[in-house]
Amino acid sequence: MSDxxxxxxxVAIFGGVAVALxxxxxxxxxxxxxxxPTATKTMAYESGVDPVGDMWSQSNIRYYVFxxxxxxxxxxxxxxxxxxxxxxxxxxxxxxEMAIFIFILVLGxxxxxxxxxxxxx
Amino acid sequence: MLQTxxxxxxxxxxxxxPAIDWAILAPLLVMAVGGILMLTFASVLKRLPSxxxxxxxxxxxxxxxxxxxxxxxxxxxxxxxxxxxxxxxxAFDGFSLFLTVVIALSVALSAxxxxxxxxxxxxxxxxxxxxxxxxxxxGIIMSFANxxxxxxxxxxxxxxxxxxxxxxxxxxxxxxxxxxxxxxxxAFSSAFFLYxxxxxxxxxxxxxxxxIKNFLSATVLADDALLxxxxxxxxxxxxxxVAAVPFHFWTPDVYQGAPSPVVAYMASAVKxxxxxxxxxxxVLTFEQYRTDWQPVIYVLAILTLLTGSFLAIVQxxxxxxxxYSSISHAGFLLVGVQAATDRGVxxxxxxxxxxxxxxxxxFGVLTVAGGVGDNAHTLDDYxxxxxxxxxxAFAMMIFLFSQAGVxxxxxxxxxxxxxxxxxxxxxxxxxxxxxxxxxxxxxxxLKVIVAMFFAGDDDHGHGADAEDAxxxxxxxxxxxxxxxxxxxxxxxxxxxxxxxxxxxxxxxxGPIDDLARExxxxxxxxxxxxxxxxx
Numbered sequence: 001m002s003d004x005x006x007x008x009x010x011v012a013i014f015g016g017v018a019v020a021l022x023x024x025x026x027x028x029x030x031x032x033x034x035x036x037p038t039a040t041k042t043m044a045y046e047s048g049v050d051p052v053g054d055m056w057s058q059s060n061i062r063y064y065v066f067x068x069x070x071x072x073x074x075x076x077x078x079x080x081x082x083x084x085x086x087x088x089x090x091x092x093x094x095x096x097e098m099a100i101f102i103f104i105l106v107l108g109x110x111x112x113x114x115x116x117x118x119x120x121x
Numbered sequence: 122m123l124q125t126x127x128x129x130x131x132x133x134x135x136x137x138x139p140a141i142d143w144a145i146l147a148p149l150l151v152m153a154v155g156g157i158l159m160l161t162f163a164s165v166l167k168r169l170p171s172x173x174x175x176x177x178x179x180x181x182x183x184x185x186x187x188x189x190x191x192x193x194x195x196x197x198x199x200x201x202x203x204x205x206x207x208x209x210x211x212a213f214d215g216f217s218l219f220l221t222v223v224i225a226l227s228v229a230l231s232a233x234x235x236x237x238x239x240x241x242x243x244x245x246x247x248x249x250x251x252x253x254x255x256x257x258x259x260g261i262i263m264s265f266a267n268x269x270x271x272x273x274x275x276x277x278x279x280x281x282x283x284x285x286x287x288x289x290x291x292x293x294x295x296x297x298x299x300x301x302x303x304x305x306x307x308a309f310s311s312a313f314f315l316y317x318x319x320x321x322x323x324x325x326x327x328x329x330x331x332x333i334k335n336f337l338s339a340t341v342l343a344d345d346a347l348l349x350x351x352x353x354x355x356x357x358x359x360x361x362x363v364a365a366v367p368f369h370f371w372t373p374d375v376y377q378g379a380p381s382p383v384v385a386y387m388a389s390a391v392k393x394x395x396x397x398x399x400x401x402x403x404v405l406t407f408e409q410y411r412t413d414w415q416p417v418i419y420v421l422a423i424l425t426l427l428t429g430s431f432l433a434i435v436q437x438x439x440x441x442x443x444x445y446s447s448i449s450h451a452g453f454l455l456v457g458v459q460a461a462t463d464r465g466v467x468x469x470x471x472x473x474x475x476x477x478x479x480x481x482x483x484f485g486v487l488t489v490a491g492g493v494g495d496n497a498h499t500l501d502d503y504x505x506x507x508x509x510x511x512x513x514a515f516a517m518m519i520f521l522f523s524q525a526g527v528x529x530x531x532x533x534x535x536x537x538x539x540x541x542x543x544x545x546x547x548x549x550x551x552x553x554x555x556x557x558x559x560x561x562x563x564x565x566x567l568k569v570i571v572a573m574f575f576a577g578d579d580d581h582g583h584g585a586d587a588e589d590a591x592x593x594x595x596x597x598x599x600x601x602x603x604x605x606x607x608x609x610x611x612x613x614x615x616x617x618x619x620x621x622x623x624x625x626x627x628x629x630x631g632p633i634d635d636l637a638r639e640x641x642x643x644x645x646x647x648x649x650x651x652x653x654x655x656x
Binding site: 091 | 134135136138157160161163164165167323343344346347
C-alpha cells in the first residue's frame with residue numbers, strides 16, 4: 001500500500017471511531033432508560049401544536065420555481081465574492097469575464113421574467 | 122489605521138492569462154452564442170411561428186459546420202499544424218473538427234425532425250432547440266478537450282441539457298420518467314468520472330492530457346494502483362454516456378420515453394462526444410498503459426455486442442429495439458477503440474459519422490410514424506407501414522439495412538472498418554464475436570422490415586392492436602390503420618438527407634473515409650509534436 005493510500009487509513013479509523021462512539025452511547029441509552037410509551041409521548045412534536053394531516057403534504061409549485069430562481073442567483077453570488085476579493089489581480093481580463101458571466105445570467109433572468117416566472121399567480 | 126492597513130497590502134501582481142486563439146473556438150462560440158441569443162429573442166418575440174426556431178437552429182448548426190471548413194484547411198495544411206490553445210486546454214486537430222461537424226449536423230437534422238414533432242404534440246416553443254444547441258456546445262467542448270477538467274465541463278453541459286430534453290414532452294408520463302431516470306443515473310456516472318479525474322490527478326500531478334502523457338512517458342510509477350483506479354472510474358463515466366454494457370440499463374427506458382427527435386440526437390451526438398472522450402483519454406493519453414485498459418475494453422465490447430443484439434430480438438417495441446441496437450452499435454465502436462491503432466480510430470470516426478445519419482434517419486421515421494402522442498411504436502403498429510406511407514417504409518428499410526451492415530450502404534463499410542481494425546490488432550476472437558452479433562442483429566432488423574412490408578395485408582395482424590383501439594369505435598380503428606401518413610416538411614428533408622447519405626456514401630465511401638483518415642494522423646502527430654515541445 002502506498003503512503004498516499006495509507007494516509008487514508010487515518011480517515012477510516014476516525015470514521016470507525018465516530019460510528020462506534022455514537023453506537024455505544026445510543027445503545028447504552030436505550031438499554032438503561034425505562035420505556036413507557038403513551039399516545040401523547042409518541043406524537044410528533046411540532047412547536048407545541050398538534051400535528052395535522054399527512055407527512056406528504058402538497059405545496060404550491062410556485063415555491064419551487066422561486067426556490068430555483070433563488071438558487072441560481074445565490075450561486076452567482078458565490079462566484080462573484082472570490083472574484084471581487086481578487087479583482088485587482090485579475091485586472092481588465094477578470095472584469096470582462098465577469099461581465100460576460102453576469103450578462104448571460106441577466107439574459108436568463110430576462111427569459112424567466114418574460115415567461116412570467118416572477119409573478120405570483 | 123487605514124493607512125497602516127493599506128501599507129501592509131502586498132503589491133498587486135497581475136495574473137498571467139493564457140493566449141487565446143479565438144478562431145479555433147469559433148465553432149463552439151457560434152453554437153453556444155447562437156443558443157443563448159435564440160433564447161433571448163424567444164423571450165422577447167413571442168408571436169413568431171414556431172418553425173422560425175427550427176429554421177434558426179438548423180442555420181446556426183450549419184454555420185457551425187461551415188466555420189470548421191477554414192479551420193480544417195488550416196489543420197490539414199502542413200504536417201504539424203495541429204496545435205492547442207488556452208494553455209493547452211483546447212486541442213486543435215482534425216479529430217476535434219471532424220467530430221464537431223458530426224455533432225453540428227446531428228443538431229441540424231434533429232432540429233428538422235423536432236419541428237413537425239412539436240407541432241403535432243402541441244409543444245411549440247424554442248426551448249427544445251435551445252437545449253439541443255446548448256447540449257451540442259458541450260459535445261463540441263468534449264471533442265476539443267485537452268484537459269480532464271475541460272472534458273468534464275463539456276460532459277456536464279452536454280448531459281444536463283439532455284436530461285431536460287428527455288423530459289421535454291411535459292404531458293407524457295413516460296417522458297418525465299425518462300428524464301428522471303437519465304438524470305439520476307447520469308449524475309452518478311458524472312460523479313464516477315470526476316472521482317476518476319481526481320485519482321489520475323493524484324497519480325500524475327496534472328489534469329492536462331499533454332502533461333499527463335509527458336509525465337507517464339518520463340516516469341515509471343512504483344505503484345500504479347491510483348492510476349488504474351482512475352482509469353476504471355473514468356471508463357465507467359464515459360461508458361455510461363455511450364451506453365456500453367454493463368452501464369446500459371438506462372438506455373431502453375430513456376430511449377422509449379424521450380421524444381423521438383431527442384432520441385435521434387442522443388443516439389448520434391451524445392455517442393460521438395462520449396467516444397471523443399474515450400479516444401482522447403485512453404487511446405491517446407494512456408497509450409503506454411494500453412495493456413492495462415485494452416482487456417477491459419475488450420470485455421466491455423463483447424458484453425455490449427452480445428447483450429445489445431440478443432436483447433434487441435426479444436423486444437416488441439420498435440423504439441426499444443432500436444435502443445438495444447444502439448447499444449450493440451456502441452459495442453462495434455468499442456471494437457475499434459480496443460484496437461488502439463490509427464486504423465481503429467479511423468474506423469471509429471467513420472462509424473460515428475455514418476452511424477449518425479442512419480440512426481437519425483431511423484428515429485426520424487419513428488418520429489413521423491409514431492402518431493400523436495409518439496406512442497404507436499409496437500411492432501404491430503408498424504405492420505403495413507409500406508401501405509400507409511411507401512416513402513417512409515422505404516427510407517426505414519434503407520436505414521435498417523445499413524444498421525445491419527448490408528453491402529451498398531454505409532453501415533457495411535463502418536462494420537468492415539472496425540472489424541478489420543480489430544483483426545489488424547490481432548483481436549481475432551473479438552472480431553468473431555462482432556461478426557456473430559452482426560448476424561444476430563440482422564435478424565432483428567429483418568423482423569421490422571418484414572412487418573413493414575409483408576404483414577399489413579391480413580386483418581389478423583391489424584386485429585392484434587385491438588386493445589389500443591378499445592376506446593375508439595371499430596370502424597375508426599380500421600381507418601386509422603390504413604390512413605396515409607403526412608410527413609412534415611422538415612422531417613421529410615431530414616429523412617431524405619439521411620437516406621441519401623446512407624446510400625450514396627454506401628456506394629462511394631471514399632470522401633468520408635478520406636476525411637476520417639485526415640482527421641486521424643493529426644491526432645497522433647499532435648501529441649507527439651507536443652512531446653517534443655514538452656521535452
